[in-house]
Amino acid sequence: MGPGQGICWTIRIENALLWGAPLKATDISNPDYFHKVVDCQWACPAHTPVPEYIRLIAERRYTDAYMINWQSNVFPGILGRTCDRPCEPACRRGRVEDEPVAICRLKRVAADNKTDISARLPKVAPRNGRKVACVGAGPASLTVARDLAPLGYEIHIYDGDKKAGGMIRSQIPRFRLPESVIDEEVGYITGLGPIMHLQQPIDSLKSLLAEGYDAIFVGTGAPRGRDLDLPGRKEAAANIHIGIDWLANVSFEHVKKIGRRVIVLGGGNTAMDCCRTSRRLGGDDVKVIVRSGFEEMKASPWEKEDAMGEDIPILNYLVPKEFTHREGKLTGVSFEKVKAEYDAKGRRKLVPTGEPDQHFECDDVLVAVGQENAFPWIERDIGMEFDKWNMPVVDEVTLQCSIPNVFFGGDAAFGPKNIIWAVAHGHAAAVSIDKHLNGEDVAERPAPNVTIVSQKMGIHEWSYDNDVANDQRYKVAHREKSVALKDVNAEVELGFDQTIGFKEAQRCLNCDVQTVFNAATCIECDACVDICPMDCITFTMNGDEADLRTRLKAPATNATQDIYIGDGLETGRIMAKDEDVCLHCGLCAERCPTGAWDMQKYLIDMTYAGHACRQTA
Amino acid sequence: MTYILKPKLHHPSLPTNALGLTRRDYEGKVSTLCAGCGHDSISSAIISASFELALQPHRLAKMSGIGCSSKTPDYFLGQGHGFNSVHGRMPSVLTGANLANRDLIYLGVSGDGDSASIGLGQFAHSIRRGVNMTYIVENNGVYGLTKGQFSATSDKGSKSKKGVVNSESGIDLVALALQLGATYVARSFSGDKEQLVPLIKGALSHHGPAFIDVISPCVAFNNHAGSTKSFDYVREHNEAVNRLDVILGRAPITATYAPGEVREVTQHDGSVLRLRKLHADYDPTDRIAAANYLQEHHAKGEVVTGLLYLDPDATDLHDRLGTTATPLNALGTDQLTPGSAALAKINAGLR
Numbered sequence: 001m002g003p004g005q006g007i008c009w010t011i012r013i014e015n016a017l018l019w020g021a022p023l024k025a026t027d028i029s030n031p032d033y034f035h036k037v038v039d040c041q042w043a044c045p046a047h048t049p050v051p052e053y054i055r056l057i058a059e060r061r062y063t064d065a066y067m068i069n070w071q072s073n074v075f076p077g078i079l080g081r082t083c084d085r086p087c088e089p090a091c092r093r094g095r096v097e098d099e100p101v102a103i104c105r106l107k108r109v110a111a112d113n114k115t116d117i118s119a120r121l122p123k124v125a126p127r128n129g130r131k132v133a134c135v136g137a138g139p140a141s142l143t144v145a146r147d148l149a150p151l152g153y154e155i156h157i158y159d160g161d162k163k164a165g166g167m168i169r170s171q172i173p174r175f176r177l178p179e180s181v182i183d184e185e186v187g188y189i190t191g192l193g194p195i196m197h198l199q200q201p202i203d204s205l206k207s208l209l210a211e212g213y214d215a216i217f218v219g220t221g222a223p224r225g226r227d228l229d230l231p232g233r234k235e236a237a238a239n240i241h242i243g244i245d246w247l248a249n250v251s252f253e254h255v256k257k258i259g260r261r262v263i264v265l266g267g268g269n270t271a272m273d274c275c276r277t278s279r280r281l282g283g284d285d286v287k288v289i290v291r292s293g294f295e296e297m298k299a300s301p302w303e304k305e306d307a308m309g310e311d312i313p314i315l316n317y318l319v320p321k322e323f324t325h326r327e328g329k330l331t332g333v334s335f336e337k338v339k340a341e342y343d344a345k346g347r348r349k350l351v352p353t354g355e356p357d358q359h360f361e362c363d364d365v366l367v368a369v370g371q372e373n374a375f376p377w378i379e380r381d382i383g384m385e386f387d388k389w390n391m392p393v394v395d396e397v398t399l400q401c402s403i404p405n406v407f408f409g410g411d412a413a414f415g416p417k418n419i420i421w422a423v424a425h426g427h428a429a430a431v432s433i434d435k436h437l438n439g440e441d442v443a444e445r446p447a448p449n450v451t452i453v454s455q456k457m458g459i460h461e462w463s464y465d466n467d468v469a470n471d472q473r474y475k476v477a478h479r480e481k482s483v484a485l486k487d488v489n490a491e492v493e494l495g496f497d498q499t500i501g502f503k504e505a506q507r508c509l510n511c512d513v514q515t516v517f518n519a520a521t522c523i524e525c526d527a528c529v530d531i532c533p534m535d536c537i538t539f540t541m542n543g544d545e546a547d548l549r550t551r552l553k554a555p556a557t558n559a560t561q562d563i564y565i566g567d568g569l570e571t572g573r574i575m576a577k578d579e580d581v582c583l584h585c586g587l588c589a590e591r592c593p594t595g596a597w598d599m600q601k602y603l604i605d606m607t608y609a610g611h612a613c614r615q616t617a
Numbered sequence: 618m619t620y621i622l623k624p625k626l627h628h629p630s631l632p633t634n635a636l637g638l639t640r641r642d643y644e645g646k647v648s649t650l651c652a653g654c655g656h657d658s659i660s661s662a663i664i665s666a667s668f669e670l671a672l673q674p675h676r677l678a679k680m681s682g683i684g685c686s687s688k689t690p691d692y693f694l695g696q697g698h699g700f701n702s703v704h705g706r707m708p709s710v711l712t713g714a715n716l717a718n719r720d721l722i723y724l725g726v727s728g729d730g731d732s733a734s735i736g737l738g739q740f741a742h743s744i745r746r747g748v749n750m751t752y753i754v755e756n757n758g759v760y761g762l763t764k765g766q767f768s769a770t771s772d773k774g775s776k777s778k779k780g781v782v783n784s785e786s787g788i789d790l791v792a793l794a795l796q797l798g799a800t801y802v803a804r805s806f807s808g809d810k811e812q813l814v815p816l817i818k819g820a821l822s823h824h825g826p827a828f829i830d831v832i833s834p835c836v837a838f839n840n841h842a843g844s845t846k847s848f849d850y851v852r853e854h855n856e857a858v859n860r861l862d863v864i865l866g867r868a869p870i871t872a873t874y875a876p877g878e879v880r881e882v883t884q885h886d887g888s889v890l891r892l893r894k895l896h897a898d899y900d901p902t903d904r905i906a907a908a909n910y911l912q913e914h915h916a917k918g919e920v921v922t923g924l925l926y927l928d929p930d931a932t933d934l935h936d937r938l939g940t941t942a943t944p945l946n947a948l949g950t951d952q953l954t955p956g957s958a959a960l961a962k963i964n965a966g967l968r
Contacts, residue, residue, distance in 0.1 A: 467622075527653045530658055
């Protein structure tokens with residue numbers, strides 16, 4: 001018998017019939033492979049290196065942690081309070097125990113505890129002679145300015161409001177985001193020297209183009225709140241308000257109170273902001289009423305929880321039919337009761353239950369049923385291509401429209417999303433503008449910058465804390481409800497203190513410290529297989545992926561997670577590691593007698609505008 | 618060894634057995650052996666076997682002597698009973714424990730030094746007495762704790778890490794166990810759990826002296842070219858005579874086998890040992906043929922593994938001595954000290 005025909009030949013016979021196309025060894029030189037393993041970073045539109053800053057928080061290096069965030073997502077203090085958190089449902093911790101790491105709140109810990117960062121802000125290069133106009137002073141435009149101003153671009157930011165910040169300032173209630181935080185983080189960007197044209201709304205793109213800017217970025221958001229054209233809308237207009245407009249009026253202190261009984265229509269985060277704001281402006285009987293089921297509401301689960309915690313019931317499966325009124329004054333809203341039915345393709349339809357309509361009395365209604373882009377200020381004869389929904393055609397990667405030097409970002413690009421998407425668009429548009437104005441093809445996108453460092457310090461020592469904490473997710477302290485409800489400016493969430501911040505940071509699994517396998521030095525002793533607490537590692541015969549996934553030590557049922565394949569072993573088997581629930585504890589590498597496993601940190605940084613993004617640096 | 622404890626978190630789909638326990642519940646403390654030690658794989662195999670048999674951890678007694686192998690009972694079944702005895706004396710302590718409480722399952726874990734050198738006599742007598750036990754020797758052919766001298770099981774002609782050739786004959790514990798009357802004799806390899814786990818399950822459910830010689834490479838001192846106990850050597854020279862499945866609760870045969878390919882043996886406790894033949898001429902119930910087969914193949918440098926001998930009608934020490942069915946430690950005072958009248962009766966019977 002030759003090498004490799006000993007222990008596994010029966011396995012080979014058993015599986016011979018099952019073999020499909022065998023898997024190839026994983027190409028770990030492709031930065032996307034390990035980037036995907038860092039689920040939080042992969043899920044973040046701005047690809048913030050989350051585990052890296054969480055480790056810094058655990059080391060109490062808050063300023064360093066803040067700067068990593070600032071580089072990547074521009075508004076750490078704002079996002080640490082308001083982000084939609086696409087990272088948290090993706091967090092691996094949520095797959096190995098009950099709840100993900102409180103990533104968003106840790107970001108706030110960095111922001112709350114940092115020291116003065118002014119010396120760390122980028123130095124502004126001498127002007128390079130290029131002028132870029134940003135329309136709107138919201139998160140997307142500010143990101144473009146943050147990325148381009150230090151390179152020497154002359155940035156002009158136009159906005160109709162008195163202060164920069166866009167929807168961050170106008171639509172997010174102060175009890176979720178204090179104005180001081182907005183002032184600080186917007187201030188870091190205005191401090192880089194963009195020329196601010198506030199209270200100067202742009203009403204013609206044609207004339208802006210004529211002003212000779214080298215590039216124009218449109219970051220005007222989705223400023224138009226949808227209305228509900230139902231019977232009684234006109235008659236009762238005095239007490240029916242569009243949600244985002246009303247929130248802006250509260251933010252700018254034009255509105256200071258609301259009726260005692262309030263109905264909020266809509267199930268998104270704007271609806272949650274409207275109902276909670278109402279509770280603070282005199283509403284003591286506030287209800288949210290939604291068409292769909294409670295579970296399908298667009299609002300983030302934690303925002304729904306916070307609303308219900310403030311005694312706001314959420315009623316579902318009620319479709320508004322009519323605003324009732326008497327003598328020109330709103331008296332309530334009547335609703336048709338519906339239920340969800342699913343067709344063969346799983347599509348949901350709301351069908352009437354046939355029960356009598358339900359009427360709720362109220363003094364005011366807030367309509368928060370969505371918002372949309374509006375470009376009345378863009379002339380249709382300037383050569384810009386519009387789609388069938390009358391929206392500009394924008395490339396999803398480059399954010400360029402059909403006029404080569406005009407770019408879109410944030411809600412203005414593809415409709416309402418959120419702040420972190422606006423930031424991601426801002427970065428991408430800044431890269432496009434920088435490349436375009438340097439005569440490069442904007443479609444050639446820069447690869448991320450990857451730094452690979454082994455974490456091995458000694459036989460059993462690693463330069464990261466590999467001991468997995470068993471703690472459950474920590475709860476954040478809230479201001480006492482009776483106090484919070486009295487003041488629309490009193491922040492409700494108090495944030496983690498440093499002690500809890502440390503403990504929560506320790507829950508992070510360090511998914512960016514990767515298990516890297518070298519088949520050439522493996523002696524197939526099984527030590528890694530035996531020690532792995534999650535049964536991730538299997539040595540077996542190769543096969544097609546569907547078959548292999550069923551033959552692993554623990555079945556790999558999460559198809560969104562890759563199987564890491566190492567081949568070239570003595571016995572002819574492969575090493576197959578299911579990335580799904582790996583704790584990155586490094587025990588495989590500690591138990592490996594030959595160093596075939598190593599724990600290596602793959603720090604993946606996006607490439608921003610500047611020399612690094614250009615081919616002719 | 619590792620500095621951190623194995624995390625408590627486990628795979629979300631980790632199965633439970635009939636007792637509602639997971640495999641992780643059968644683990645022990647973190648191993649302090651060298652990284653990659655074959656002994657850790659054997660501990661893992663014992664954990665899997667105990668889990669699959671749904672053994673109650675507190676019904677198992679882990680007995681050992683001295684050496685790397687004898688440390689390992691600390692690394693599995695943390696809720697079991699344990700006795701770490703004097704060097705080479707595990708078989709006597711196990712025999713005594715078994716006589717005092719026949720209700721426990723006895724697992725002796727020893728090494729080639731503990732059983733083939735200082736404890737060779739103890740090993741031999743516990744087997745020939747027929748103690749109901751599973752006796753595992755974690756055989757690496759080297760004295761690892763004292764930095765790599767040849768042990769008594771090193772093959773003549775094999776090389777040490779420094780290149781010295783062994784000039785002494787090696788002891789084959791499997792051959793000894795066969796000769797001394799073990800009723801379940803197996804050999805396996807720490808790097809082949811597919812083979813090892815069922816063999817341990819079969820041994821734990823066997824009524825009588827069950828002996829398993831597990832070749833367990835020492836990655837620090839005996840895993841080099843020229844060694845006959847290295848991963849590479851054993852993989853290249855492994856001759857498995859059969860594959861064992863231990864069937865609990867009479868599961869029917871679902872796969873189809875050629876006539877004569879499968880042999881089933883029902884044990885005392887009702888478990889069924891299903892043997893798939895890999896060598897057509899090998900008969901695991903013929904002790905003399907097994908001994909011959911081993912000798913022939915050993916001479917060719919091959920390592921014969923699998924379930925090498927099985928006596929389905931095995932008896933144990935208690936059966937032969939006719940001891941009471943109640944464990945001695947459960948007998949009441951009136952049975953243990955029946956009083957002067959009973960003594961007088963015995964004395965009268967001897968006059």
